[in-house]
Amino acid sequence: MSDLIKHIDDPVLEIRNLSVAYNKDKPAVTDVSAGIKKNKVTAIMGPSGCGKSTLLRAINRMHDLYPNIDINGDILLNGEETTNMSTIMLRRKIGMVFQRPNPFPTMSIHDNVIAGYKLNGIRLKKSDRNEIVEKSLRDVALWDEVKDSLTKKGTFLSGGQQQRLCIARALAFRPDMILLDEPTSALDPVATKKVEELLTQLKEHYTILLVTHNMSQAARISDYSMFMYLGELIEYGKTKDMFIKPIDKRTEEYLTGKFS
Amino acid sequence: MENPTLNKRIVKDRLFAGGIFLLSMVTISPIVLIIYKLVSKGYRQINFDFFSKKAPDTYEAMVAVNSGEIIPGGILNGITGTLFMVLIASAMAIPIGLMIGIFLYDQKTKRYAGIVRDIVDILQGVPSIVLGLIAYFWVVKNITHGFSALAGSTALAIMMLPLIIRSTEETLKMIPESIREAGFALGVPYHKIILRVLIPSGFSGLATGILLAISRIIGETAPLMLTALGSMEVNLNMTKPTSAVPLLIWEFYNDPNMIDLIWSSSLFLMMVVLLLNLVSKQLIAKRS
Structure with a gap:
């Protein structure tokens, strides 16, 4: 691995020699090590099937759902092993946003934002509830659009609004970090632009790790970039450097569109 | 302008459209004829007494x-009996059916779940009279x-089970995986995702399955002959013989003086089943 960054000073998240395999013969992620820098946007790029989503999902232990998946290596959040934390605690600290907007269809906009509290049985005072909802919706620049229709179902919103609602839902726990798995791939260009602007604003308070197969998106909004290929982390460095002067030949070929 | 190929195609198209229309008429004609017959023969008996008096x-x-x-009296003992028994059957079958349905959905790839699913399918095919016999030996005798x-x-509950189980499983399967994952990504425990996310999301589907199961059993006669027997009185005691609308129809059929009541009772039963089906159709429409 010819990574630019061997070490990141006080990373929020540290991945050490992580390998993930769906079955024995077919590893999806092979021996990936990387630190994720605080309050920056880090993008994971690579062609489809290169293991970027698999890597992302290992971080908040979404793979726990599927007992046949084989995971080796360590992931540390603020120096603490994620496997030693309860999934509830871990996922309160690491929020996740998916490819397609997936607000809970039976819940109102208001309830969707605090769904993490509601579904985990965490009781809040009404004033706290309203404060969290307003703050989270303001964070994603959705408050002004929905403040008069908080009791409406979340699914009434447009696709882009729904995705921002899902980001608000992930923010409601005030996490250390947000994982986004191709969050704009189901959105139109205008909605995509809004989400991208939002992410660059959000990094002030949160660490953002973004999977994208859209190179120009990575170039537009990320500070650091990883390039993955066939399950391996090929190159990791400052986005600017990587796009101007990639070190590995495969990165160069990918960035110049020789393969995708 | 002459265009022989186009004309030929138009003629073919009309022929097919006409054929399909004709066949669809053939399909719906039995139900129309049945309803016509029931209404024309049964409407005379349908009055206030019909719903408020016992069978004469x-x-x-x-x-x-x-x-x-017109024959005095009504079918009150049948209506109350049917309601009473459907209520008890639902109380037994709905919780168990929902639980097994959730289990099958959750464990879909497991071998044991596959066996359970097959058995549920077989149970759906068991003749209702056989279920009546089983209930006779289990409950009536013991x-x-x-x-x-x-x-x-x-x-009746055993008859409802397979319908509820399969509709629960199918409904849950229709809910996008992404909704489940949204719950997991918030750290919500699995049982809470099922109870508070999946079941509310699939509520109309689950309700539809239950309504269809009820409409399926509400007209069952054979198993009741061996179990509930029938009664001339309004009975709300679980341990006593009880009447039901289909049982009354059978009794009326065996009494030459009561022929008229067959039609009105059948009309009533038919309308209830039709209503249940319409309501569940509405629920399905609302869902999509």
């Missing part, structure tokens, strides 16, 4: 028929020591 005895009916009047509403409900 043969003598009363005979006097009325001979003097050309629990209530006599014909009873509980026995009838047991047979």
Whole structure:
């Protein structure tokens, strides 16, 4: 691995020699090590099937759902092993946003934002509830659009609004970090632009790790970039450097569109 | 302008459209004829007494028929009996059916779940009279020591189970995986995702399955003959013989003086089933 960054000073998240395999013969992620820098946007790029989503999902232990998946290596959040934390605690600290907007269809906009509290049985005072909802919706620049229709179902919103609602839902726990798995791939260009602007604003308070197969998106909004290929982390460095002067030949070929 | 190929295609298209229209008419004609027959023969008996009085005895009916009047009395004992037994059967079958349906959805790839699914499918094919026999041996012989509403409900509940189980499983399967994952990504425990995310999301589907199961059992006669037996009185005691609308139809059929009541009772039963089906159709429409 010819990574630019061997070490990141006080990373929020540290991945050490992580390998993930769906079955024995077919590893999806092979021996990936990387630190994720605080309050920056880090993008994971690579062609489809290169293991970027698999890597992302290992971080908040979404793979726990599927007992046949084989995971080796360590992931540390603020120096603490994620496997030693309860999934509830871990996922309160690491929020996740998916490819397609997936607000809970039976819940109102208001309830969707605090769904993490509601579904985990965490009781809040009404004033706290309203404060969290307003703050989270303001964070994603959705408050002004929905403040008069908080009791409406979340699914009434447009696709882009729904995705921002899902980001608000992930923010409601005030996490250390947000994982986004191709969050704009189901959105139109205008909605995509809004989400991208939002992410660059959000990094002030949160660490953002973004999977994208859209190179120009990575170039537009990320500070650091990883390039993955066939399950391996090929190159990791400052986005600017990587796009101007990639070190590995495969990165160069990918960035110049020789393969995708 | 002449265009022979186009004309030929138009003619073919019309022929097919006409054929399909004709076949669809053939398909719906039985139900239309049935409803027509039931309404034309049964409407005369449908009045307030029909819903508020017990079934008449043969003598009363005979006097009325001979003097050309409508038969007095109604089917109150049947309506209450049917409601009573459907209620008990639902109380037994809905919780168990939902739980097994959730289990099958959750464990879809497991071998044991596959076996359960096959058995549920077989259960759906068991003739209802056989279920009546089973309920007779389980409940009539051993629990209530006599014909009873509980026995009838047991047979009906077993009939409801496969319908509820499969509709629950299918409904949950229709809910996008992404909704489940949204819950997991918030750290929500699995059982809470099922109870508070998946079941509310699939509520109309689950309700539809239950309604269709009820409409399926509400007209069952054979298993009730061996279990609930029938009664001339309004009975709300689980351990006593109880009447039901389909049982009354059978009794009316066996009494030449009560022929008129067959039609009105059938009309009533048909309308209830039709209503249940319409409501569940509405629920399905609302869902999509």
